[in-house]
Amino acid sequence: MRIFARKNHILINNMAQEDVFKKVVSHCKEYGFVFPSSEIYDGLGAVYDYGQNGVELKNNIKQYWWQSMVLMHENIVGIDSAIFMHPTIWKASGHVDAFNDPLIDNRDSKKRYRADVLIEDQIAKYDEKIEKEIAKAKKRFGDAFDEQKYRETSPRVQEELTKREALHERYSKAMNDMNLEELRQIILDEGIVCPISGTRNWTDVRQFNLMFKTEMGSTADGAFNIYLRPETAQGIFVNYLNVQKTGRMKIPFGIAQIGKAFRNEIVARQFIFRMREFEQMEMQFFIKPGTELDWFAKWKQTRMAWHQNLGFGAENYRFHDHEKLAHYANAATDIEFKLPFGYKEIEGIHSRTNFDLSQHEKFSGKNIKYFDPELGENYTPYVIETSIGVDRMFLSIMCHSYCEEKLENGETRVVLRLPAALAPIKCTVMPLVKKDGLPEKAREIIDELKFHFNCQYDEKDSIGKRYRRQDAIGTPYCVTVDFDTLQDDSVTIRFRDSMEQKRVKISELRGIIEDNVTITSLLKKLK
Numbered sequence: 134m135r136i137f138a139r140k141n142h143i144l145i146n147n148m149a150q151e152d153v154f155k156k157v158v159s160h161c162k163e164y165g166f167v168f169p170s171s172e173i174y175d176g177l178g179a180v181y182d183y184g185q186n187g188v189e190l191k192n193n194i195k196q197y198w199w200q201s202m203v204l205m206h207e208n209i210v211g212i213d214s215a216i217f218m219h220p221t222i223w224k225a226s227g228h229v230d231a232f233n234d235p236l237i238d239n240r241d242s243k244k245r246y247r248a249d250v251l252i253e254d255q256i257a258k259y260d261e262k263i264e265k266e267i268a269k270a271k272k273r274f275g276d277a278f279d280e281q282k283y284r285e286t287s288p289r290v291q292e293e294l295t296k297r298e299a300l301h302e303r304y305s306k307a308m309n310d311m312n313l314e315e316l317r318q319i320i321l322d323e324g325i326v327c328p329i330s331g332t333r334n335w336t337d338v339r340q341f342n343l344m345f346k347t348e349m350g351s352t353a354d355g356a357f358n359i360y361l362r363p364e365t366a367q368g369i370f371v372n373y374l375n376v377q378k379t380g381r382m383k384i385p386f387g388i389a390q391i392g393k394a395f396r397n398e399i400v401a402r403q404f405i406f407r408m409r410e411f412e413q414m415e416m417q418f419f420i421k422p423g424t425e426l427d428w429f430a431k432w433k434q435t436r437m438a439w440h441q442n443l444g445f446g447a448e449n450y451r452f453h454d455h456e457k458l459a460h461y462a463n464a465a466t467d468i469e470f471k472l473p474f475g476y477k478e479i480e481g482i483h484s485r486t487n488f489d490l491s492q493h494e495k496f497s498g499k500n501i502k503y504f505d506p507e508l509g510e511n512y513t514p515y516v517i518e519t520s521i522g523v524d525r526m527f528l529s530i531m532c533h534s535y536c537e538e539k540l541e542n543g544e545t546r547v548v549l550r551l552p553a554a555l556a557p558i559k560c561t562v563m564p565l566v567k568k569d570g571l572p573e574k575a576r577e578i579i580d581e582l583k584f585h586f587n588c589q590y591d592e593k594d595s596i597g598k599r600y601r602r603q604d605a606i607g608t609p610y611c612v613t614v615d616f617d618t619l620q621d622d623s624v625t626i627r628f629r630d631s632m633e634q635k636r637v638k639i640s641e642l643r644g645i646i647e648d649n650v651t652i653t654s655l656l657k658k659l660k
Contacts, residue, residue: 193556235247314338347360478525484515
């Protein structure tokens with residue numbers, strides 16, 4: 134068992150990762166972060182609602198992203214495009230013909246899976262075996278352990294690595310060729326079984342389009358098919374010239390957008406990680422052709438710095454370059470974060486070339502080229518895209534922030550160590566008792582602070598229980614109003630992470646709290 138000593142408590146770190154994830158999911162519902170949608174009607178698969186604390190955390194994540202893009206870059210502006218778009222847009226973008234997942238069914242369980250996910254999970258199992266061998270050796274040899282040498286010389290590690298690389302090479306070729314028969318054969322050859330039935334009775338692999346289709350029109354005869362957008366990027370592309378001209382933008386410039394997208398995920402799983410209705414934060418950066426790989430490298434570093442700025446540890450992030458590039462890209466990478474179920478993508482960075490704009494010009498018949506006043510010529514800009522799933526970002530923050538700590542008195546507290554600027558409630562004010570003028574004094578403090586950050590009033594239960602409740606929703610500061618407050622205008626402020634308590638003047642509260650809980654405090658740390 135590993136423990137981390139703190140001033141007056143220890144952090145328990147021996148929970149299995151699967152248990153951590155289950156506890157996070159349960160915690161999200163119990164404390165008003167995420168609810169199953171339509172729960173009183175037994176729910177709707179892979180659709181969730183954000184509760185009173187969840188919507189605040191989600192809004193703070195969006196504000197952190199939006200302000201880091203729009204406030205901190207003079208050449209990036211925002212738009213909000215419609216969800217409904219002309220159906221030819223999706224033909225031009227390639228989504229009608231190419232937005233597919235390779236699916237496979239197990240005949241015994243009647244369950245459907247993504248073939249690529251089954252194979253990627255198998256690759257991850259080889260990685261886990263290698264890491265377990267290294268962890269055992271590290272424990273055996275102690276400080277004298279040379280990890281690099283062990284990786285190169287251990288027969289067991291080399292055996293698993295050989296299997297992993299052979300599978301990886303075979304899988305990459307099959308995906309690039311979109312060879313569905315080969316994908317099925319890989320699943321059979323690797324002995325991959327259905328998690329439900331435990332059998333290998335697989336069907337053929339086939340493609341499934343992920344877009345939701347609906348109708349627009351007032352009569353059956355006059356209706357025509359449209360799609361719920363599967364991404365927000367196309368709304369930016371078809372508006373880029375409007376923004377450029379009305380905003381007098383010069384290349385390079387960017388357009389940012391936050392909005393809902395919809396994908397008919399057959400294999401929706403892992404709570405809010407993969408949903409059918411989700412929210413994206415996307416920025417499309419328009420540049421001169423030929424400069425795209427330089428800008429791609431710059432945005433990779435900029436976006437990684439944004440994530441690491443939250444303080445979750447650089448070791449929990451990594452880049453994962455795409456082996457199979459999308460039809461529109463000439464370079465692509467993911468920023469992956471270490472979740473309880475492995476490293477998973479939370480942001481994609483793509484060099485989309487001029488594919489989208491060229492396609493829209495072709496299908497619309499309109500000239501949407503950019504006139505470069507410096508070169509005196511027209512051209513179709515290239516684009517660098519950064520795209521984050523808000524819900525995935527939310528989940529990664531919740532998973533990393535969830536802690537169980539054993540206190541010196543033997544009790545255990547659950548605490549969400551959320552970055553203070555993202556916390557739903559910044560400060561909770563509590564009267565020691567519900568009488569003798571203390572509630573009125575607490576309300577006075579709330580009335581002053583609520584104009585500057587989100588505050589909460591809490592008078593129910595003992596002070597200890599109230600502290601635990603606020604710890605569980607991640608409130609960075611608790612302020613207690615007691616009888617001495619009425620005499621000296623001082624209160625006790627308690628700090629969530631250290632549990633330290635300090636006596637301060639009421640007049641000092643705003644400065645102490647505001648310096649740490651605003652989005653500005655996060656932005657100032659960005660280089």
